[in-house]
Amino acid sequence: MSKRKRIHSNGKPGLSKLFREFNDGETVAVVKEPSVSSRFPLRLQGSTGIIAEKRGNAYKVKIYTQNKLKEFLIEPVHLKKIKVK
Numbered sequence: 001m002s003k004r005k006r007i008h009s010n011g012k013p014g015l016s017k018l019f020r021e022f023n024d025g026e027t028v029a030v031v032k033e034p035s036v037s038s039r040f041p042l043r044l045q046g047s048t049g050i051i052a053e054k055r056g057n058a059y060k061v062k063i064y065t066q067n068k069l070k071e072f073l074i075e076p077v078h079l080k081k082i083k084v085k
Contacts, residue, residue, distance in 0.1 A: 013035060013036065017076070018077055020076040020079065020081075022051045022054075022076065024051055025051060026051045027081075028049060028050075028059075028061060028080060028081055029046070029047070029048050029079070029080045030044045030047050030048070030049065030079065031046070031079070033078055036075070036077050038078075043065070044063065044074075047065070048082060049063035057075060057076075058074060058075050058076070059074060059075075
């Protein structure tokens with residue numbers, strides 16, 4: 001993953017990305033937003049998980065890694081909703 005943003009999307013993310021709302025049980029993809037300086041484990045980049053609950057400004061996401069269910073607190077800037085049919 002590159003540490004830079006594409007030239008047309010440079011700058012800080014919009015307010016709609018900062019204040020996204022998710023419901024419990026929704027499926028999300030983890031996509032790092034490089035312009036936001038927060039601690040973010042790179043091994044989560046590109047993984048999918050399920051929203052468990054909201055904690056403060058972040059969401060508790062359940063993700064399977066190495067055949068184990070693990071829970072991570074991730075800010076909504078780094079989450080992208082996935083539509084499940």
